[in-house]
Amino acid sequence: MFLGHAITAQQLYGQLLVGLINGSFYALLSLGLAVIFGMLNIVNFAHGALYMVGAFVAYFLLHGLGLNYWWALIGSPLIVGALGALIERTLLYRLRGLDPLYGLLLTFGLALVIQRLFQNYFGASGLPYDIPPGLSGPPRNLGFMYLPNYRAWVIVFSAAVCFSTWFLIEKTKLGAYLRAATENPTLVRAFGVNVPRMITLTYGFGVALAALAGVLAAPINQVRPGMGADIIAVVFAVVVIGGMGSILGSIVTGFVLGMVEGLTKVFYPEASNTVIFVIMAIVLLIKPAGLFGRVA
Amino acid sequence: MREPASAAAEPLLAVAGLQAWYGESHILHGVDFDVRQGEVVTLLGRNGAGKTTTLKAIMGIVAKRKGSAKIAGGETIGLSSDRIARLGVAICPEERGVFASLNVRENLMLPPKIAREGGLTLERIFTLFPNLAERLNSGGGKLSGGEQQMLAIARILRTGARFLMLDEPTEGLAPVIIQQIGRTIAELKREGFTILLVEQNFRFASTVADRYFVMEHGRVIDAFADSQLSANMEKLHEYLGV
Amino acid sequence: MSANPVAATMNPFTREGREFGVVFVIMLVLIGAAPFVAYPFFVMQALCFALFACAFNLLIGYVGLLSFGHAMFLGSASYVCAHAAKVWGLDPELAILTGVACSGLLGLVAGVLSIRSQGIYFAMITVALSQMIYFFCVEAPFTHGEDGIQGVPQGRAFGLIDLSRPAALYVFTAAIFLFGFLAVYRAVNSPFGEILKAIRENEPRAISLGYRVARYKLAAFVLSAALAGLAGATKAIVVQNASLTDVGFAMSGEVVLMTLLGGMGTLYGPVVGALVVVSMQNYLAQFGQWVTVIQGAVFVACVLTFRRGVVGEIGKALKWSI
Numbered sequence: 087m088f089l090g091h092a093i094t095a096q097q098l099y100g101q102l103l104v105g106l107i108n109g110s111f112y113a114l115l116s117l118g119l120a121v122i123f124g125m126l127n128i129v130n131f132a133h134g135a136l137y138m139v140g141a142f143v144a145y146f147l148l149h150g151l152g153l154n155y156w157w158a159l160i161g162s163p164l165i166v167g168a169l170g171a172l173i174e175r176t177l178l179y180r181l182r183g184l185d186p187l188y189g190l191l192l193t194f195g196l197a198l199v200i201q202r203l204f205q206n207y208f209g210a211s212g213l214p215y216d217i218p219p220g221l222s223g224p225p226r227n228l229g230f231m232y233l234p235n236y237r238a239w240v241i242v243f244s245a246a247v248c249f250s251t252w253f254l255i256e257k258t259k260l261g262a263y264l265r266a267a268t269e270n271p272t273l274v275r276a277f278g279v280n281v282p283r284m285i286t287l288t289y290g291f292g293v294a295l296a297a298l299a300g301v302l303a304a305p306i307n308q309v310r311p312g313m314g315a316d317i318i319a320v321v322f323a324v325v326v327i328g329g330m331g332s333i334l335g336s337i338v339t340g341f342v343l344g345m346v347e348g349l350t351k352v353f354y355p356e357a358s359n360t361v362i363f364v365i366m367a368i369v370l371l372i373k374p375a376g377l378f379g380r381v382a
Numbered sequence: 383m384r385e386p387a388s389a390a391a392e393p394l395l396a397v398a399g400l401q402a403w404y405g406e407s408h409i410l411h412g413v414d415f416d417v418r419q420g421e422v423v424t425l426l427g428r429n430g431a432g433k434t435t436t437l438k439a440i441m442g443i444v445a446k447r448k449g450s451a452k453i454a455g456g457e458t459i460g461l462s463s464d465r466i467a468r469l470g471v472a473i474c475p476e477e478r479g480v481f482a483s484l485n486v487r488e489n490l491m492l493p494p495k496i497a498r499e500g501g502l503t504l505e506r507i508f509t510l511f512p513n514l515a516e517r518l519n520s521g522g523g524k525l526s527g528g529e530q531q532m533l534a535i536a537r538i539l540r541t542g543a544r545f546l547m548l549d550e551p552t553e554g555l556a557p558v559i560i561q562q563i564g565r566t567i568a569e570l571k572r573e574g575f576t577i578l579l580v581e582q583n584f585r586f587a588s589t590v591a592d593r594y595f596v597m598e599h600g601r602v603i604d605a606f607a608d609s610q611l612s613a614n615m616e617k618l619h620e621y622l623g624v
Numbered sequence: 625m626s627a628n629p630v631a632a633t634m635n636p637f638t639r640e641g642r643e644f645g646v647v648f649v650i651m652l653v654l655i656g657a658a659p660f661v662a663y664p665f666f667v668m669q670a671l672c673f674a675l676f677a678c679a680f681n682l683l684i685g686y687v688g689l690l691s692f693g694h695a696m697f698l699g700s701a702s703y704v705c706a707h708a709a710k711v712w713g714l715d716p717e718l719a720i721l722t723g724v725a726c727s728g729l730l731g732l733v734a735g736v737l738s739i740r741s742q743g744i745y746f747a748m749i750t751v752a753l754s755q756m757i758y759f760f761c762v763e764a765p766f767t768h769g770e771d772g773i774q775g776v777p778q779g780r781a782f783g784l785i786d787l788s789r790p791a792a793l794y795v796f797t798a799a800i801f802l803f804g805f806l807a808v809y810r811a812v813n814s815p816f817g818e819i820l821k822a823i824r825e826n827e828p829r830a831i832s833l834g835y836r837v838a839r840y841k842l843a844a845f846v847l848s849a850a851l852a853g854l855a856g857a858t859k860a861i862v863v864q865n866a867s868l869t870d871v872g873f874a875m876s877g878e879v880v881l882m883t884l885l886g887g888m889g890t891l892y893g894p895v896v897g898a899l900v901v902v903s904m905q906n907y908l909a910q911f912g913q914w915v916t917v918i919q920g921a922v923f924v925a926c927v928l929t930f931r932r933g934v935v936g937e938i939g940k941a942l943k944w945s946i
Contacts, residue, residue: 123744127744128744129744129747129748177924177928180928181927181928186743186744187684187688187690187743187744187747188927188931190690190692190744190747191690191880191884191923191927192924192927192928194692194877194880194923195881195920195921195923195924195927196920196924197920198877198916198917198919198920198923199917199920199921199923199924202913202914202916202917202920203917205913206913206914206917259488259491262484262488262491262492263492265481265483265484266481266483266484266488266492268483269481269482269483270479270481272443272463273443273475273479274492275443275462275463275464275467276441276442276443276463276464276466276467276472276473277464277467277472277492277493277494277538277541278464278467278468278493278494278496278541279464279493279494280464281464315873318751319751319752319754319755319873320752320755322748322749322751322752323748323752325748326741326745326748326749326752356763359759360756360759360760363752363753363755363756364756366749366752367737367753370737370738370740370741370749371736371737374740374741374745375741376745
């Protein structure tokens with residue numbers, strides 16, 4: 087068929103599944119970046135590092151406190167989210183009102199520090215994290231492919247979280263405050279809303295989403311200090327392709343690009359590393375603001 | 383300059399020596415005036431006189447301010463805008479500030495209640511502004527100028543704020559809507575709201591105002607009561623360059 | 625400031641000209657004296673990084689574009705130059721030119737893709753593009769992946785000067801650095817530079833005045849890429865190898881740190897910053913893995929409290945524009 091080897095349905099669906107899983111992570115991470123960018127107008131370079139920290143916290147919760155995966159799913163985002171709120175309140179806060187590039191620089195420096203610290207303590211190789219008991223066991227036979235339970239869970243749960251976040255932002259009163267403060271923070275504050283606190287909590291929330299992705303990734307990708315750095319460039323490309331103007335756009339772009347990456351692995355494996363970047367280049371030529379982006 | 387005072391001894395708003403900056407630009411050079419409880423006061427002046435900046439300075443949303451702005455006797459220079467809002471102050475800005483990413487209902491319900499009793503009920507608001515009731519699900523960006531103005535006024539009425547600052551509420555609106563706004567302000571005045579108005583259209587202002595302060599180059603240069611309006615017409619024309 | 629700033633800085637009789645001249649002479653003296661006080665090899669590396677930082681600073685300091693992937697220009701030129709010298713047997717100056725041409729071309733492509741995007745997106749795009757280049761360098765046969773290109777010959781510059789002699793190599797490197805430094809200086813203090821400044825301060829106004837803003841930005845981007853390539857290619861000759869480190873993300877981060885620490889938007893800032901960072905790496909080498917942590921911490925501290933950088937603070941204190 088292609089490139090001299092026949093591709094079985096098993097291979098195809100298998101890679102699509104991997105693609106969907108990666109797409110789940112891309113969607114969760116670019117969603118977090120979009121939420122942070124909307125309110126704070128900075129790109130959180132520390133996002134990859136905090137995703138990694140999320141995975142490590144899950145590891146510590148298990149091996150240190152004996153709290154299993156299900157506790158980690160809630161605990162890790164809460165802990166890392168609190169850490170994020172602290173970072174915003176003590177560091178990023180001082181840069182409000184300055185050129186947003188300083189925010190980039192600061193989060194970049196933070197990413198360096200965090201990643202290096204973890205690498206120094208834990209080395210470059212990964213720590214194992216087992217698939218939680220409820221989701222391990224033999225894969226389901228769907229006829230056209232085998233579907234591992236844990237992987238199915240990751241996709242479904244990620245989609246649910248993404249959809250819930252979208253719903254929260256677009257359809258609830260809390261989301262209305264977020265959208266209004268993104269549009270005109272001064273006026274919202276003049277109505278009596280504590281906007282600075284909203285900003286802090288928004289950063290915490292965006293970062294919590296990254297940590298959640300980290301927990302989901304832990305049983306699949308293992309827990310490595312470099313896992314954030316490995317994924318951040320692709321996530322940036324996803325964000326540029328989608329544009330940060332639309333929550334739904336970020337989510338959809340993440341999932342779709344993950345699948346495109348998976349498909350590329352099947353038909354043209356050498357390009358799978360770079361296909362998303364190539365798509366980014368094409369999108370930049372046609373629509374620099376991104377597929378769903380608003381022209382500022 | 384002052385008419386015999388109404389019952390309240392202490393003005394609701396007392397501004398003295400107020401200075402304000404936008405970035406490096408020094409806009410207000412020492413503004414002095416006061417607004418008594420239940421009054422409607424209008425700031426008049428040409429474009430660039432500093433009227434909008436005065437409202438913003440009182441609300442606390444300028445870059446920097448100095449001097450004194452006391453609300454109900456308490457100094458507010460140094461307070462953040464959300465704390466000033468919770469004293470019972472609300473602003474309806476010149477650009478209206480209707481949030482395009484929210485629909486009309488969300489816009490209306492957004493400002494939180496800052497007084498326990500709350501403000502006007504939704505029923506009451508829809509009586510004053512029937513058009514809004516029809517447009518609840520429309521996106522904020524899709525409203526006409528008149529609808530936006532009504533929404534901007536309506537949403538601060540819900541909060542329970544009793545001191546309202548309206549910046550050019552009739553700008554660019556059709557006469558019919560201007561009349562509606564005039565009726566609304568008169569109605570609010572009857573209910574005891576205190577209103578500080580900025581208006582270019584002093585004919586409109588004269589239908590509701592009790593007192594006028596004229597501003598030029600960031601200062602108050604003249605003041606008179608409504609009863610003295612016709613006597614001061616010529617001076618006014620000169621000030622406003624009309 | 626005098627009415628014609630271009631003429632002013634070139635004129636030794638104006639204040640700006642004097643300030644620049646004084647510092648430049650100091651720098652010349654330091655470069656001349658350096659090999660007698662420190663290891664020449666170390667100084668040459670520092671000079672290469674200083675040039676790299678100057679190239680980067682042209683973009684952030686004078687155009688306002690933060691490129692987080694500048695290593696792609698340094699590294700690609702480094703590889704191409706190494707290959708040209710070792711496999712094609714070109715003379716060092718020709719190998720370097722080949723490297724520069726490559727990075728300049730890459731700069732053109734990257735620039736066309738990214739220049740239309742605003743600051744935040746621009747930074748992300750540079751990260752993505754440089755990651756793509758990194759992957760390419762990992763896979764491409766001529767780069768030899770993890771091993772890199774070793775044993776790059778230093779050859780004879782212009783067919784005459786034997787660069788394996790330390791003194792000759794040093795003068796060669798210093799000359800290239802000074803050329804690059806002066807190129808940045810000339811670009812900034814020229815009508816071109818004035819337009820860039822206008823764009824940075826008020827882009828919509830520049831557009832309304834009729835300037836093809838995208839073209840100026842692109843030109844600055846290509847120049848920055850070419851100069852970074854010059855630094856990379858020269859480095860390949862000096863250290864006699866090209867490796868993945870040169871195109872890696874850490875390298876991109878380091879040049880940002882150097883420029884921030886030294887002073888963004890100042891002429892001498894990147895030079896000072898490069899010197900500090902390279903020295904830091906040498907003298908802190910005993911701390912091994914902690915060097916990066918310290919660097920990151922210094923970075924964060926600079927962004928919070930020391931945004932003008934060393935040269936920026938000195939310049940402010942003396943009221944000199946350097």
